[in-house]
Amino acid sequence: MDNTTFPDVVELNVGGKLMTTLLATLTKDPESMLAAMFSGRHVISKDKDGRFFIDCDGNLFEYILNFLRFGTLPPKEKALEIYDVAVYFNLQPLVCSLKISREVQYRRGIQEMKNSLDLQEYEKLKNDALGQQYKYFPRR
Structure with a gap:
């Protein structure tokens, strides 16, 4: 067990794309892999500048964050790619929403x-x- 304490504002490096979000956003879906990652129970890799590293396409991850922030769905042409990422991160509300596309x-x-x-x-x-x-x- 790592017992890392995370700041309220979290700096991320997602596949080389730098992002900043709230810890509350990352843990909004308590059943998701993101909530588990940022629960303090797991070790999360950091880049050389101390940002938490998530091995995912940063361009696609933006849609994940926007769903968590605002409940917005990705554009139709991105639905299939985002569906795969949502399944990976076990974001069931997003998975269920995209299943109808x-x-x-x-x-x-x-x-x-x-x-x-x-x-x-x-x-x-x-x-x-x-x-x-x-x-x-x-x-x-």
Whole structure:
């Protein structure tokens, strides 16, 4: 057990992107990995300047912080990437909100189809679909 005491204002290095937020923001969802990380029960790496380091794409993590701060969802074109990050950090409110996005539903449907088929059957369906796509939209 580390028993680190965290300041109210936390300086972060998220994948090389520097950010500052409140400890209350990071621990807002008590079931999340972020709340566990900043509970004092775990050792968190620091960069050379003493900022807490989170190994994640900083551009995507901004959307995570904004969700925790304001409850805002990412733009539709980022939904799939943010969904993966939200699953990783176990941010269930965000995961549940993003599950309704068309992009996430599509990927989940593909995964369910893949799980229900054997590998050869799945590969045949995938190749048939790609063949149809390239028939109408040839590669350049």
